[in-house]
Amino acid sequence: MSRPSPIAPTVDFDKDGVQHGFLRLPYSRDDSAWGSVMIPICVIRKGKGPTALLTGGNHGDEYEGPLALYDLARTLDPKDVSGTVIIVPAMNYPAFRAGTRTSPIDKGNMNRSFPGRPDGTVTEKIADYFQRELLPRADLVFDFHSGGRTLDFVPFCAAHTLSDKALEQKAFDAVAAFSAPFSMRMIEIDSVGMYDTAAEEMGKVFVSTELGGGGTSRAQTVRIARRGISNVLRHAGIVEGAVETGTTQWLDMPSGDCFSFAEDDGMIETMVDLGEPVKEGAVLARIHSTGRTGIAPQEIRAKMSGILAARHFPGLVKAGDCAAVVGALVS
Numbered sequence: 001m002s003r004p005s006p007i008a009p010t011v012d013f014d015k016d017g018v019q020h021g022f023l024r025l026p027y028s029r030d031d032s033a034w035g036s037v038m039i040p041i042c043v044i045r046k047g048k049g050p051t052a053l054l055t056g057g058n059h060g061d062e063y064e065g066p067l068a069l070y071d072l073a074r075t076l077d078p079k080d081v082s083g084t085v086i087i088v089p090a091m092n093y094p095a096f097r098a099g100t101r102t103s104p105i106d107k108g109n110m111n112r113s114f115p116g117r118p119d120g121t122v123t124e125k126i127a128d129y130f131q132r133e134l135l136p137r138a139d140l141v142f143d144f145h146s147g148g149r150t151l152d153f154v155p156f157c158a159a160h161t162l163s164d165k166a167l168e169q170k171a172f173d174a175v176a177a178f179s180a181p182f183s184m185r186m187i188e189i190d191s192v193g194m195y196d197t198a199a200e201e202m203g204k205v206f207v208s209t210e211l212g213g214g215g216t217s218r219a220q221t222v223r224i225a226r227r228g229i230s231n232v233l234r235h236a237g238i239v240e241g242a243v244e245t246g247t248t249q250w251l252d253m254p255s256g257d258c259f260s261f262a263e264d265d266g267m268i269e270t271m272v273d274l275g276e277p278v279k280e281g282a283v284l285a286r287i288h289s290t291g292r293t294g295i296a297p298q299e300i301r302a303k304m305s306g307i308l309a310a311r312h313f314p315g316l317v318k319a320g321d322c323a324a325v326v327g328a329l330v331s
């Protein structure tokens, strides 16, 4: 029997109406002896019905999700809701405040910290609260991501291929309802400790996005995020109204061959822009060594055909960085 979470919510999850409050996590430190981390949370509920758990800021330098979710929390009217919408727009709030992927307090990467620990670091305590208190309440879990400061993506909504095919189909139906320009059947480089995995292992419908990146947001990707989450809530029957469908191109990540990693440090030159078609063997990027002149660049070649779905964003690259991701076109 593990100990209770130290997090105290200031909202009542079973009360009708709109509540704007906090998940208060005690965090004693130099500038606040009996201080807390105050993670914003909004609960919008009307009667019985399904529960959607919506999160942004799982990584602190990704902005489409927080922009869409602070907006939704401010504007969603409970009279239009059947069930419960729980919104945590900045899940790793310390990281979000710092504008960094991981927490400045403990360097915790929220999406590698599940199932978390009630007696762990600040990041592990937040993960534990989601694992034991919030995920069990949810029927549908939607977690916004973008590329952050080091990656940039074509805008897509995604779900994972799962061994539970009925659950997988529900997730892909929600992805289709989101109606991003691209929809992805996603695999992970390393799924241990992910929020995604925690939700899926609990049998929850889990949907995510990658909507851009570079540590900023764009007008187009924020519009996609706002329309998409409204569509998903309508699709789930939690909010009234028709889904505003648009055209989407399905992409697949059939194997680890979709990922290309840098094997050298240097200056990266992208040879293909996001969304452009690539053929197997094509040069996706070149890495130029900068220590002296006269050195030929290293070429990074596509191991499969498709489109360029993601790329390393900063101009400098290190060995081991994910340089490019190719998504296969599904007709």
Ligand SMILES: [Zn+2]
Binding pocket: 058, 059, 062, 144, 145, 146, 147, 148
């Ligand atoms: Zn992320």
